[in-house]
Amino acid sequence: MTNGDALFAEIDPLFRPRSVAIVGLPQGMKTGKLFLLALQDMGFPGPIYPVNPKAGTIDGLPCYSSISEIDEPVDLAIVLVARHLAPVVVQECAARGVRGAVLFTAGYRETGTEEGRRIEREMVDTARAAGMRLFGPNCMGIYAPRTGLSFFPGLSRQPGHLGLISHSGSLANILGRQAPEKGLAFSKAVSLGNEADLQSADFLSYFACDPETKVIGGYLEGIRDGSYFVRSLKAAAARKPVVLWRVGLTPEGGRAASSHTGALAGSHRIWHGLMKQCGAVTVFGWEAWVDTMMAFYLLPPAPGGRVAIISGPGGLAVSAAEAVGRYGLQMAEFSGQTRQRLAEHVPPTGTSLANPVDVSLTAHMDMNIFIQAADLVAADPGVDAVAVIGSGLDENTNNQYVNGMIRAQKNSGKPFLIVAIPGMPPDSGRSFCQAGVPFFDTAEKAMAAYSRVWAYYSGPGPDFS
Numbered sequence: 001m002t003n004g005d006a007l008f009a010e011i012d013p014l015f016r017p018r019s020v021a022i023v024g025l026p027q028g029m030k031t032g033k034l035f036l037l038a039l040q041d042m043g044f045p046g047p048i049y050p051v052n053p054k055a056g057t058i059d060g061l062p063c064y065s066s067i068s069e070i071d072e073p074v075d076l077a078i079v080l081v082a083r084h085l086a087p088v089v090v091q092e093c094a095a096r097g098v099r100g101a102v103l104f105t106a107g108y109r110e111t112g113t114e115e116g117r118r119i120e121r122e123m124v125d126t127a128r129a130a131g132m133r134l135f136g137p138n139c140m141g142i143y144a145p146r147t148g149l150s151f152f153p154g155l156s157r158q159p160g161h162l163g164l165i166s167h168s169g170s171l172a173n174i175l176g177r178q179a180p181e182k183g184l185a186f187s188k189a190v191s192l193g194n195e196a197d198l199q200s201a202d203f204l205s206y207f208a209c210d211p212e213t214k215v216i217g218g219y220l221e222g223i224r225d226g227s228y229f230v231r232s233l234k235a236a237a238a239r240k241p242v243v244l245w246r247v248g249l250t251p252e253g254g255r256a257a258s259s260h261t262g263a264l265a266g267s268h269r270i271w272h273g274l275m276k277q278c279g280a281v282t283v284f285g286w287e288a289w290v291d292t293m294m295a296f297y298l299l300p301p302a303p304g305g306r307v308a309i310i311s312g313p314g315g316l317a318v319s320a321a322e323a324v325g326r327y328g329l330q331m332a333e334f335s336g337q338t339r340q341r342l343a344e345h346v347p348p349t350g351t352s353l354a355n356p357v358d359v360s361l362t363a364h365m366d367m368n369i370f371i372q373a374a375d376l377v378a379a380d381p382g383v384d385a386v387a388v389i390g391s392g393l394d395e396n397t398n399n400q401y402v403n404g405m406i407r408a409q410k411n412s413g414k415p416f417l418i419v420a421i422p423g424m425p426p427d428s429g430r431s432f433c434q435a436g437v438p439f440f441d442t443a444e445k446a447m448a449a450y451s452r453v454w455a456y457y458s459g460p461g462p463d464f465s
Contacts, residue, residue: 004235007202008209014100014133015144015188017075020044021067021098023051023089024080027058032080032104036061037153044148049074067092075099078141083107083119086137090123094130101127101134102141102151109194110138120196127197139193140169143176145186146212152176160185162297163213165203167192167221175290182294183433187212199224201232208236216242217293230278237279241296241456244280245289246271281452288448291440295449298438299415302454304384306332307447308377309356311389312364313421317356320387320419320443327451331355338380345372364393371404378412385415387446391424398425406435415453417446 020039026032036059039048049072050058053065064070067077067089077093079086079101086105093101103123108116120137127134135141140151145159151169155176162184166172169191179185187210190203200220207213216236223229236242249268275282281296283289307329311317324331332355334342342353346369352358357377363369370390378386388405392398409416418432418439429439440446 004205007205011206016147019046019074021049021074021077025050025052027055035078038150041153042148042150067096077101079103087123090126094126094132103137106138108137124197134197136193140191143189156180158185161187161214163187163207163216164189165200165218171219181430183298195224201229204232204236208239215296218244220246221248233278233280242280243292245283291445291449292452294438295453298436299453301457305329305454306384308332308383309387310373311356314358316389317358321356323444323447327447332383334380341376367397367400374408378414387417389419391421402431406437409437419443419446
């Protein structure tokens with residue numbers, strides 16, 4: 001068994017616990033109660049054991065005074081107790097044979113004190129001596145829809161193929177809530193906090209081997225073991241797209257990251273060069289991160305950088321063409337046959353049959369113009385991807401537009417990038433994304449995301465991060 005196989009065998013059961021104990025579960029509606037509500041909301045199929053010595057029952061579940069009093073096996077523990085009590089709970093979990101523990105409790109390395117660092121080390125030493133693994137401290141833990149695990153109520157039960165690594169529990173929650181609108185669904189997600197034991201590199205290795213994960217996303221505030229991280233990232237990026245958003249690369253961000261999870265600052269230049277060497281996709285900022293993960297998740301492998309643009313508004317067509325050049329893509333050249341057939345369907349007044357195809361205001365009232373133009377352009381062998389900027393003028397025509405573009409993409413099999421027009425019905429984007437067609441707020445965001453997909457599948461390309 002290789003080291004990677006051994007790590008996978010150690011981590012995978014943590015996503016599939018038969019039972020969960022919540023140690024320090026509060027009786028009232030306090031923060032820790034979210035963990036119970038999240039498991040119940042997700043439909044966790046196994047027993048949940050509340051541990052609270054001051055309560056007989058919580059929400060109808062019998063309570064235990066300590067984890068050692070639970071007669072049945074406990075696979076996963078969620079630890080919510082006060083900072084000074086957590087080491088004792090970790091010792092009890094280790095003695096009880098618990099396989100993994102999520103340490104929500106904070107107040108350790110991120111405080112910058114030697115005492116905080118010492119207590120973290122002691123908990124890790126206790127866990128490792130017993131063969132137990134720790135998430136955190138200062139983290140939310142695990143979200144795995146297939147097995148009923150969740151760290152917040154209201155997250156989707158729909159399993160998917162995005163594996164998420166996050167140093168921030170709140171960002172993991174926000175992404176989990178936004179994901180259905182973007183057509184994303186998770187294989188597993190982990191909030192790692194301080195990474196006292198399990199770290200991002202472990203989960204890069206795990207997700208690289210996980211058959212349920214097709215795309216890996218990461219929000220990172222620091223790197224604990226540089227050489228191990230690089231080895232894991234190279235191996236993962238060689239098998240699957242890895243989209244990383246790293247913060248703490250400026251003095252201001254570094255100070256914020258240090259106070260959040262105790263992470264050390266880094267250099268923007270060094271980080272970006274390292275990501276290129278490893279074959280990872282690096283982005284900066286929330287919107288770029290989400291857009292890029294969506295593009296990798298929904299688009300087929302990008303065959304090339306030749307983009308065709310179809311637009312109703314002429315000005316947005318021009319800005320889209322400019323974005324094509326800015327991000328190292330090319331404007332596709334149409335064949336004579338494509339131009340001839342476009343002329344049969346696109347009105348001659350105020351339009352253009354070159355690329356961009358300007359279908360004018362008329363197309364917003366007659367959806368057939370948009371749909372036929374999309375079919376014809378996508379069929380051209382000189383076109384690798386199609387960007388469409390349009391909408392209907394009312395609910396009926398907008399539905400025709402949405403369904404027509406989805407159908408055109410499915411018929412062609414080529415990447416389609418749908419770009420919003422201000423004033424579109426708010427559910428349009430969700431409809432596209434849930435049908436597997438990515439939807440972007442602007443053409444600039446669409447081309448930035450597509451350029452990253454193309455560069456990943458075609459090898460090293462222009463640097464436009």
